[in-house]
Amino acid sequence: DLPARVRIHEVGARDGLQNEKTAVPTAVKAEFVRRLAGAGLTTVEATSFVHPKWVPQLADAEELYPLVSDLAGVDLPVLVPNRRGLDRALALGARRVAVFASATESFAKANLNRTVDESLAVFEPVVREAKDAGAHVRGYVSMCFGDPWEGAVPPHQVARVCTALRDMGCDELSLGDTIGVATPGHVQALLALLNERGVPTPALGVHFHDTYGQALANTLAALRHGVTTVDASAGGLGGCPYARSATGNLATEDLVWMLHGLGIETGVDLGRLTATSVWMAEQLGRPSPSRTVRALSHK
Ligand code: HMG
Ligand code: MG
DSSP: OOOSBOEEEEOIIIIITTTOSSOOOHHHHHHHHHHHHHTTOSEEOOEEOSOTTTOGGGTTHHHHHHHHTTOTTOBOOEEOOSHHHHHHHHHTTOOEEEEEEESSHHHHHHHHSSOHHHHHHHHHHHHHHHHHTTOEEEEEEEOSSEETTTEEOOHHHHHHHHHHHHHHTOSEEEEEETTSOOOHHHHHHHHHHHHHTTOOGGGEEEEEBOTTSOHHHHHHHHHHTTOOEEEEBGGGOOBOTTOTTOBOBOBHHHHHHHHHHTTOBOOOOHHHHHHHHHHHHHHHTSOOOOHHHHHHHOO
């Protein structure tokens, strides 16, 4: 009923750090990525090749990527919003990229300065060129459950964007609960609809932010549906402390604690991962919000 193994797609260095107000030195980011890999994570999203004015914290992508690209046996996906971003990523040798779409018009506008369909039109040649270059392509879909401007998001609206990304050639999709409002029944319903629309479960990952404390319950619902790729952020990094609707991702440590408790393999050394998050929290000057990190580091 539950999978024997789960692949964790670690997003701490990208989703976690992209909202950080204080500048994190490139060397610290590189050390973070290396420590995450050292803890046994084999998919470590490294950075984004987006417009530096839109996400100043990741403006050092060109400097950072070469500092980590020698890591053996570790996939280092990067976000690319358009052709310019893809060119920058491929020039550095990146072979795993992610485009990021939205299920809602409000967030497409806020995040990409485009309508949903305009952004899909931008992604189409990007996905094709990435595939031609031999890259693996992930397609994120944000606001799959709720949107801060539009409220609850109907599953068929999400399915339309998912099938468009699949038709373009995306190898996998990641279903984003960007503001952390999903609950397990909603997760189950969306996954079932996507299967009905021809998107197979092995091509689906889940990406839960933990705003309402539902991320683990939602993950379990997804695992019961057959999902084996789960996004998480070391230490629960991420989110802006001033934006109620955007807290951090599901903490990788909380996820690993649950998965190992269920007898599901991850390849992650929880002790080393926790030590990494404690180290990163020191760099950022505030404690990790992860319950598991707190429990394991206050002995
Ligand atoms: P725009 O202003 O519409 O850009 O922004 P444009 O296409 O009109 O181009 C304007 C200028 O920007 C041009 O320069 C371009 O060359 C340059 P000029 O010719 O005027 O000198 N430009 C770039 N420069 C460097 N790298 C690039 C790039 N693209 C254009 N890639 C754009 C459109 C998409 C660029 C902008 O909106 C953007 O960068 N957005 C990124 C936002 C972002 O990174 N958000 C966070 C990631 S998504 C997320 O966190 C959700 C997720 O976690 C899942 C979930 O939780 O739901 C994935
Ligand atoms: Mg996210």
